[in-house]
Amino acid sequence: MKKxxxxxxxxxxxxxxxxxxxxxxxxxxxxxxxxxxxxxTMRADANALAFLYLDGGKVLRGxxxxxxxxxxxxxxxxxxxxAISLYFYYWIGTSLERQWGTARFNLYYWSGxxxxxxxxxxxxxxxGTGYPVGGTEYVNLSMFFAxxxxxxxxxxxxxxxxxxxxxxxxxxxGALFAFDIIKAIGAHNWAGVVLPIVALLNFAVFIxxxxxxxxxxxxxxxxxxxxxxxxxxQQQAKQAQQQGYRHKCAVxxxxxxxxxxxxxxxxxxxxxxxxxxxxxxFNHVHFTEE
Numbered sequence: 598m599k600k601x602x603x604x605x606x607x608x609x610x611x612x613x614x615x616x617x618x619x620x621x622x623x624x625x626x627x628x629x630x631x632x633x634x635x636x637x638t639m640r641a642d643a644n645a646l647a648f649l650y651l652d653g654g655k656v657l658r659g660x661x662x663x664x665x666x667x668x669x670x671x672x673x674x675x676x677x678x679x680a681i682s683l684y685f686y687y688w689i690g691t692s693l694e695r696q697w698g699t700a701r702f703n704l705y706y707w708s709g710x711x712x713x714x715x716x717x718x719x720x721x722x723x724x725g726t727g728y729p730v731g732g733t734e735y736v737n738l739s740m741f742f743a744x745x746x747x748x749x750x751x752x753x754x755x756x757x758x759x760x761x762x763x764x765x766x767x768x769x770x771g772a773l774f775a776f777d778i779i780k781a782i783g784a785h786n787w788a789g790v791v792l793p794i795v796a797l798l799n800f801a802v803f804i805x806x807x808x809x810x811x812x813x814x815x816x817x818x819x820x821x822x823x824x825x826x827x828x829x830x831q832q833q834a835k836q837a838q839q840q841g842y843r844h845k846c847a848v849x850x851x852x853x854x855x856x857x858x859x860x861x862x863x864x865x866x867x868x869x870x871x872x873x874x875x876x877x878x879f880n881h882v883h884f885t886e887e
Contacts, residue, residue: 616703621690627669653721670731735796
């Protein structure tokens with residue numbers, strides 16, 4: 598996972614303009630357009646827009662466009678819930694794009710779409726049965742998990758009434774996620790088992806390594822060997838009031854009060870908070886103990 602994560606990071610750094618800017622706006626507009634077409638054609642033919650669905654068997658027979666068009670199939674037939682869903686995921690997607698940048702967000706979204714298509718096609722090829730997929734339910738859920746990880750304390754109004762933090766919604770969705778997998782196993786719906794797991798795989802590649810990096814960063818920041826300059830500045834301010842000077846060289850003992858034109862710096866390689874004048878900042882033995 599770490600190698601894939603590092604590869605994604607390098608690719609995004611080398612190609613910052615990769616992808617479609619404001620991708621979620623395109624997805625939302627496409628969903629609205631297809632929903633309007635559904636309303637216009639439903640009375641004449643309920644299956645008029647079936648050609649948009651991802652069907653592994655039909656893709657293998659040459660209907661390649663289904664790999665892309667299925668993402669524009671609305672998740673709900675209710676205009677109210679569709680509007681809520683599109684707004685919610687538009688908000689999440691644009692927030693992730695601002696946080697990550699266009700390149701990484703596009704990689705995250707399109708890799709989820711691609712994994713969904715690959716699993717559906719492979720399942721159809723093995724079983725000889727088509728598994729129609731409309732909409733990006735599991736891709737959106739993976740996107741939601743990513744947002745909840747990055748912004749766990751963001752509060753939303755559940756049912757427009759109850760304020761709930763994103764992390765608690767993520768726990769609830771995770772439980773529903775597991776329930777859907779168990780139910781699919783009981784019904785021998787193997788596509789319903791594999792597709793949710795694939796969505797979690799996408800999350801694992803892009804997000805899970807950040808858990809390790811976050812722990813390492815926290816450990817480093819709390820290490821005694823790490824110089825916390827803001828804390829050092831506060832300590833020096835207190836010492837200045839008590840001792841009559843703010844900076845004192847740990848080698849020669851000169852202070853900023855006695856030598857106001859002398860520059861003083863802190864050494865990041867020394868353990869603790871040790872100040873040195875301009876003559877000794879690069880010419881001293883590093884402190885290894887407090």
